[in-house]
Amino acid sequence: MSQENMVTLTIDGVKVTVPDTMTIMEAAETQLGIRIPRLCYHPDLSIQGSCRVCIVDVKGIPFYQASCAVKVAQGMEVETNNPAIRQARRDIVELLLDNHPRACLTCDRDGNCELQNVAYATGVRERLFAGERKRFPIENTNLAVDRDPEKCILCGRCVRICDEVQGVHNLSQQGRGFHTLVAPAHDACMDDSVCIQCGQCVAACPTAAFTEHDHTEEVWKALADPTKHVVAHTAPAIRATIGEGFGMPLGTPAAGKLVTALRRLGFDRVFDTNFSADLTIIEEANEFMQRFSKNERLPLLTSCSPGWVNFLEKFYPELIPNASTCRSPMAMMSSLLKTYYAEKTGIDPKDIFVVAIMPCTAKKFECNRPELCMPDGTRETDAVLTTRETIWMIKNYGIDLRHLPDGEFDSPLGESSGGADIFGTTGGVMEAALRVAVEKVTGQAPENMEFTEVRAVEGLRERELKVNDELTLRVGVANGLTNAKQLLDAVVKGEKEYHIIEIMACPGGCIGGGGQPYPPEGYRILDKRLLAKRAEALYKIDQGKKVRSSGHNPAILNLYEEYLGEPGGEKAHRLLHTHYAPRLPRGIR
Numbered sequence: 001m002s003q004e005n006m007v008t009l010t011i012d013g014v015k016v017t018v019p020d021t022m023t024i025m026e027a028a029e030t031q032l033g034i035r036i037p038r039l040c041y042h043p044d045l046s047i048q049g050s051c052r053v054c055i056v057d058v059k060g061i062p063f064y065q066a067s068c069a070v071k072v073a074q075g076m077e078v079e080t081n082n083p084a085i086r087q088a089r090r091d092i093v094e095l096l097l098d099n100h101p102r103a104c105l106t107c108d109r110d111g112n113c114e115l116q117n118v119a120y121a122t123g124v125r126e127r128l129f130a131g132e133r134k135r136f137p138i139e140n141t142n143l144a145v146d147r148d149p150e151k152c153i154l155c156g157r158c159v160r161i162c163d164e165v166q167g168v169h170n171l172s173q174q175g176r177g178f179h180t181l182v183a184p185a186h187d188a189c190m191d192d193s194v195c196i197q198c199g200q201c202v203a204a205c206p207t208a209a210f211t212e213h214d215h216t217e218e219v220w221k222a223l224a225d226p227t228k229h230v231v232a233h234t235a236p237a238i239r240a241t242i243g244e245g246f247g248m249p250l251g252t253p254a255a256g257k258l259v260t261a262l263r264r265l266g267f268d269r270v271f272d273t274n275f276s277a278d279l280t281i282i283e284e285a286n287e288f289m290q291r292f293s294k295n296e297r298l299p300l301l302t303s304c305s306p307g308w309v310n311f312l313e314k315f316y317p318e319l320i321p322n323a324s325t326c327r328s329p330m331a332m333m334s335s336l337l338k339t340y341y342a343e344k345t346g347i348d349p350k351d352i353f354v355v356a357i358m359p360c361t362a363k364k365f366e367c368n369r370p371e372l373c374m375p376d377g378t379r380e381t382d383a384v385l386t387t388r389e390t391i392w393m394i395k396n397y398g399i400d401l402r403h404l405p406d407g408e409f410d411s412p413l414g415e416s417s418g419g420a421d422i423f424g425t426t427g428g429v430m431e432a433a434l435r436v437a438v439e440k441v442t443g444q445a446p447e448n449m450e451f452t453e454v455r456a457v458e459g460l461r462e463r464e465l466k467v468n469d470e471l472t473l474r475v476g477v478a479n480g481l482t483n484a485k486q487l488l489d490a491v492v493k494g495e496k497e498y499h500i501i502e503i504m505a506c507p508g509g510c511i512g513g514g515g516q517p518y519p520p521e522g523y524r525i526l527d528k529r530l531l532a533k534r535a536e537a538l539y540k541i542d543q544g545k546k547v548r549s550s551g552h553n554p555a556i557l558n559l560y561e562e563y564l565g566e567p568g569g570e571k572a573h574r575l576l577h578t579h580y581a582p583r584l585p586r587g588i589r
């Protein structure tokens with residue numbers, strides 16, 4: 001471990017004393033509040049130092065230095081801003097723009113693009129060079145994540161997040177000069193690569209070089225079609241983040257306003273994916289108890305995160321038997337809408353158009369899985385909108401979410417317990433499962449519903465939870481697949497034993513999903529402060545619920561009695577469970 005020594009240096013004429021492990025950029029920002037412009041830098045990823053937007057003048061060194069990549073030193077004298085530096089930064093950004101399409105007005109990131117912001121901040125007001133620039137075709141026929149390499153500025157943030165946070169290693173910089181691009185190996189399209197569709201590259205990209213595959217057109221078309229009964233259901237994490245798109249303070253729960261907005265957009269019914277999150281817990285707890293009683297296929301691996309399921313199939317196929325066969329809450333809800341709800345209302349399932357509103361790009365891939373389609377091959381989930389797409393559609397309609405009254409989810413697929421709300425954050429599925437499992441084992445609901453041992457936005461937790469004198473559960477919780485690998489490798493090598501492992505592909509769980517809003521000013525993706533605020537919103541909703549355990553949601557109990565029969569029974573299995581298979585290309589772990 002490196003030992004920190006304090007050093008004193010001068011930044012813009014002011015003496016500061018900081019640990020020698022800091023970079024010039026960090027020292028300027030933390031000590032003097034000077035935010036040096038940057039593009040390739042991300043504090044939670046390794047340093048690349050490629051964009052050079054963050055240059056500063058260090059006395060005695062003949063060339064400008066990248067402040068994100070150079071550590072402070074005793075006696076250093078740094079200037080972060082003078083006419084020559086300003087000119088040089090502007091030149092650098094102008095050169096980036098001159099190799100970039102003139103497409104801001106028609107671009108997905110217009111108004112929310114880091115390159116635009118840096119161009120404004122550095123004073124770029126005209127395009128100077130009109131010569132050659134790079135040309136690449138747009139790749140927009142993938143199921144979940146599309147690419148527009150012309151908009152790439154080669155900052156490498158996507159490469160690093162895919163390597164360092166997700167451990168997928170799908171992207172690399174290839175070619176030279178105007179032919180340089182970031183792509184999967186052999187320039188394969190995303191759907192033919194080891195990509196697990198998590199969308200973290202979309203979240204990390206400062207431009208629109210990566211975007212989610214658009215489903216908004218299909219949804220507008222269905223909403224305008226009088227023969228369609230258009231139904232939305234909204235994932236647990238959405239209620240904690242949708243308000244960000246309308247300038248509401250971070251961590252403001254806004255489920256009621258979202259319901260009202262969706263009705264105004266023309267949705268015939270608005271249900272809550274939380275309902276099927278409760279259902280997932282009932283089925284998963286039942287599955288766990290069966291495996292536990294026979295001591296087989298443990299640890300049980302949770303299966304609600306579709307990015308993680310893709311990772312399982314491509315990177316750890318030998319652990320497929322351990323995965324819960326429960327469908328994700330999205331897939332359970334869509335299945336019920338095309339069966340139970342269709343039968344109850346007498347509407348032909350072909351005329352029901354189901355739109356899932358999700359924090360996730362991988363859900364767009366999941367809805368195309370053949371095993372989650374109707375017998376005629378049509379999708380059970382007809383379209384998946386990310387939080388970002390939903391915000392855009394609401395704005396496009398001229399609605400300002402902040403000024404809407406709260407609406408109520410429709411019944412009977414709209415009631416949920418607090419356990420379902422916390423599904424949206426890392427550890428939430430585990431906590432919701434423990435609320436039910438403890439009652440199943442002991443015959444009594446837990447005195448304290450809050451299993452705070454499994455909470456926290458850290459990427460990896462292992463805990464022992466004493467249920468009673470006979471049983472202590474060993475559980476693992478991981479978010480971000482590099483963290484998950486540590487738990488999975490220990491299981492594969494037989495080094496550790498767990499009863500249940502919860503894995504969420506995205507950092508922080510669904511609150512950090514690849515389809516969530518780009519963070520507001522002052523925050524960034526992977527930012528623990530941002531994730532903690534979003535998680536807080538979900539815990540607050542949970543605390544306010546009368547029913548905290550999925551096992552006590554009366555609407556769920558009624559559904560089993562009226563329609564599904566027993567948890568894990570034949571009908572429940574047919575409608576609520578699925579299967580997995582090894583998938584190519586295999587990932588290298």
Ligand code: SF4
Pocket residue numbers: 145161162166168169170171194195196197198199200201202
């Ligand atoms: S979607 Fe995820 S796995 Fe695929 S390239 Fe992007 S970060 Fe990597």
Ligand code: SF4
Pocket residue numbers: 151152153154155156157158159182201204205206207209210
């Ligand atoms: S695709 Fe985006 S994140 Fe990746 S290198 Fe290009 S600009 Fe950077």
Ligand code: SF4
Pocket residue numbers: 198304305306307308359360361362363504505506509510511512513514515
């Ligand atoms: S953790 Fe959430 S956002 Fe990430 S892939 Fe899974 S469901 Fe999607």
Ligand code: FES
Pocket residue numbers: 037038039040041048049050051052053054055066067068069
């Ligand atoms: S932000 Fe420092 S080189 Fe890119």
